[in-house]
Amino acid sequence: MALNNVRLLTILFNSCFHFLRQAVASGYKMTAVVFSPSKNVMNVDEVQRKGYAIANTPTRLVLRSPHNAEETYLQNVAGVPMRVLSTSTFFEQKWLVTRVDATAVCPTPEAVAFTPEVITWYMPKHIDPLFSSDAFTMLEVYMGIDAKRLDTEEMAARNYSVLVTEAHIIVEIPVGAVGGYFKSHIQDDQYFVTYTIEPMLELLWIEEVAHENTSYKVLFPITTPPMARPPQVRNYTPLDTVPEQAVFVLELGTFNLDVELLNITFPTMVLTVAECNARGFNVQEQRSPDNTLKTFRMEVPFSDPVVFKERRAEQGVTTFTLQLIYGLVIFPEYAPFSHSAVVDAVLLDIGMPLVTGNCDQENFHITVDYRNQEPFFVVLVGKRLLNHEFAQQYLTEGDTDFTITLPFSSPDAVFESVHSSSVRSRLDVALLNPYNNMTIKYFSLACSFLKTLTECFSNGTMTALAVKVESAPGLNPGQLTLSDPACGPTYSDDRFAYFHFTVNSCGTTRKFINNVMLYENEISLPDELEVKLNATTSSEEEYQ
Template identity: 30%
Template sequence: MTPGVCLSVTLLLSMWATAKCEQLPDGAFQTVCHDRFLMQAVDLSFAGEDHRFEAVDETGMHPVTKENEAQCGYSVSAVPLLGLMLYRAYYFSCHTENKDDKIEVTCESNFMEVSVRSDVACPTGTRRDDWDAVTQTAYASATSDWQVMFQRVGEEPTPMSLDEAHELRYEFLLTDGRLVFRAPYGQPHSFYTEVNGVPVETIHATLFSRQNWVVLMVDLVAACSMDVGSYDDSGYMMWRTPEVLHPSMSGLHETQFNIGINSEPVEPTVAEERGYIVEKDHGTVRISIPYNTEGGYRKSLVSGDLYEVYFFDLYLEQVSLAEDHMDTRLRFRKTLTTPLLPRPVFTENKTVPEERVFTVYLGDVPDDVALVAVHLNGQAFTVPFMNALGHTITKVIHPNNTHGYTLKVSMEDPVIRQQFSKEDGAMQHTLEINYTLTVLPEYEPFYHLASVMAFTDVSPPVFDAVCTESGISFKLDRRPFDYLWEITIGSDLLTSELADQHGYIMSTDSNSLLLEVPLFSHGFKSTEATLKGFFGTFEITMRDPETSEVQSSSVKTCPFSTTELIMCSTDGRLTVVADLSLAMPNGGNPTRTNLRDKYCGPKETDGTRALFSFPLNSCGSTVKLGKEYVTYENEIFFSKKLRALKNPADPINNIDRVTVQCTYPLSGLFRLFSVYKFESDLAGVGRILHSLLSTEGLRSPTMEPTSVTHSPVHTTRRTRRPVSMRPGYQPPAKYIKVSSFLKNLPKKGKLDIWNEVNIKSLFSFNP
């Protein structure tokens, strides 16, 4: 056997001792010193497409290129998920100063490397036959310069110089007491095998040199697990490596494993707390780490829907003790990445129908995802909402690196779709939501759809009403479902035509309806009259459009001041406040006035006015019948003696005669002239007639009437003065419905026949 010195170390995944770090500029750069390498991170947006790294030593600047980075012990990689460009310079990289060398073996992401001290003895695991064959070749071709042979099974090794090896991207580094060999993955002299079902890449190099009669030989074997890792449904990322990657390691025993993340080992208790698992199974070491482990990274991605990936740098150190009590440290660093994992956001309907506001929560939104727009029933709104009265959106921050958004939309907002459900007897409110979210920093959009519905009880519209000097003003704030009811005055549908007909002032738009009702217009009711004033009431009713049934009403009663007033009620009562200043003799007193019946005096008086209130069929009232109307009439008198004192020459004609009248349409009277009951569809139209003032028509308490809603009264031509009825007299016909009675009369002479048949019994008396 040819004499020589043999050094043999197997190369595996590993890092080295402390690197030397110099302070680098702040800004877009971040520099971190790890236990086995120096790392620089550069923002991708800053790096641009023409970025490059350079190593600097005492000899100058040396570019780090794709061709030499693995050969020189550098690693340059873009990590779009983090938006970073990462640069690593390892302990024995080119142009790196190092001290206190130790025995180390590593398999990096893009290269394999082994370093060995010169005093390490020959390993006992080397097969003698293989060693003898290599030794003979090396001895025969050895020179004083160092040479290298790469061994592959079934191939004859060929020696080459270190310069030739360097051209093939192999790197040999000689330091004080240490030899370093580095090779990128996939070199022509490496080969693949499968150990216990795990793929392994191996490169075997023998370095030799002749020193006089002695040949120095170093046998270097690098073997790395090429397992890419896997993900299981339990939420663990797993990675495997054979416990013995190459036969030269078969003599190692008492193996210990240290595990960590991002090139930093952690204490066994910490590893256990974080859920790290190291298992041995038939010569295979399996590492399991939770996919979302502390120290890892997460990134959102869009592939139709929202997904996420988790990745981290696995660190595993395998320390084995050989028979010669020399330990071998195998350090593995492997970047593990999960597959695309669904990352659904969710919506929760928190609506309380009684609040009449949709409240929808969008939750579990990752930190790198932002909400940029919302479509509400097809209408687009950017986030944050600007000048939005009916809807708001609020961001909610959570401590688990997620956030959410609370959307509130009023059910009265025009964007809400509403439909009345007869089956449920309620209003159905529907809101379709399309959230537009974007993943940062790429601004890649995706969409999340949600639909919410609520049912609310519906109520008829209600008017707000205020009293004015000239009447009553009603206002309705429209709601989308107000169309479910008809708005009526009495039994008549409120329309612009009806308003014009009755003198109402109506204005309307999509948001509100305003109706101003003047005093004494159609439907205006006056009650509780006194000399100080009276109360006026107007009612607006809401009806079911199908059944015409009244569902609700808006009623307003207001006080009004008065000078003169006359009211003709539907139940046959005349109430009048009359100014008697022109009718009173000198020193006259309104308390001494009366109606045609001297026993019917005033209810209330002041210095010039008197209030009378009496049934139409009493106090000497007379009745005048026209073709369409019937008129009740009475007068207010002072005693004849007082009138004569005022003007003896003409005691009657020169004194104001105050006449009061109530006129009703015949078509609206149900029971006419009954001593028991008087019924009319409508209130009568009243007049106060002052003979000296030649005034006809109603004197309004605050203004002149705007219109007369009934045709003028036409009295009959009969001039026969009615005859007073004795008290207790009962007419022969008590309840006669005029409209139906007249329909049954002969066409010719209807009115004459009516007068002839009933005038004596019904009209020729003071009811």
């Protein structure tokens, strides 16, 4: 009994189906394997001791071999080195012997070409060890990843391509494409990455002589050579700020997700990530939008003792230097490596701005002199930032200074106290660091402005103006009344209450003092509000 040679193990299983069923049923036993071209004969036990796996069932014969086994050999096929395994397996039953021939062909790493951007896999179209003639027709060519066939749309989405030429089937895969993965490596304390992917080719052809279809499937893991990816430290430190408020803003990257930051070594100490954060360095791991890469960000204040400070008075600058060594590790193999960096920040010595102020009969005048330097602050007037609209109305600029002029009654000022003929008003101004809103300079100006708060008229009427002071922040001026609770203000807002009444109404009293008639009334909150003014305003007027 004889059987035609079989060209692939996967085809062998189907072609041998009827023979194996009959052979096993008839008592045939697998006895020996002959490897070609060496003609080395081994019994089944010897084959297994050599590291091969061999077995049969009523429907299948399986022989598995490592790619670099002694009995495999290299054959150049269309300029591409291929690893070949050819065997003849013998089955015996009394005086009968039958033989099953099989050949397997696998690509080698030399079948792949690399650039930093693209992996190119060359597969011979005519795989000589599997063909009995040169006359054949290629019926199907499919590509897949991880043993899963891909359709045209999936391949286009991943930028894969398959080109069938006269001699080759050429597969191109972008480095970093979906379906593969990057892995970190360390060589001589240098950081490298590799990219691994396992493409699959499925081929179906028919030979014109034998009129037999042959299917061929190969899963071919590909790993690129190590690619250098030296990490870089980027310094985002803002230099146009006050040295006492500045920080080094550093970013180290870029790494694969299998890299972790363990510690940072400074000239005087080694700190873990947790210790750095407890010290206020704000170490953070940041990932790319597609969650495939990471960087490590850190902030170190200039004022921290790990920063070296050198002032050069003759040049009018101060240099801040930070030396550090990042301690990193690659998981899961826990391979340690490090990256060192030295960063500097050179800042001009900037004198603190000078703030002065004075008052006239109606206004505050506050001048900020920034002493021949570019302004490095923002201005807070009261509780309002000095913006463009505010500056247009109230600010006058000089070459190295500017002056803010505001009326004493401006909402940005506060009233400290009120007397019968004056109001004491205060304006607070703060210069803030624009990067962290910390106060660089604070200035407060308080003045007493002469103002008539009560007035009597010859027609027997009186007016009074009540002012909300800083010490009564919860006061609603609209709730104030005269001595008669039914007499409220004629007009009020959140800062003032204005009263207009006749001298013989609203609880007004009168008395004579040396030929002078004195009218008096009191402004206060009603008793039911249970709030008393710290000071009351009395209206007094003399009549002859």
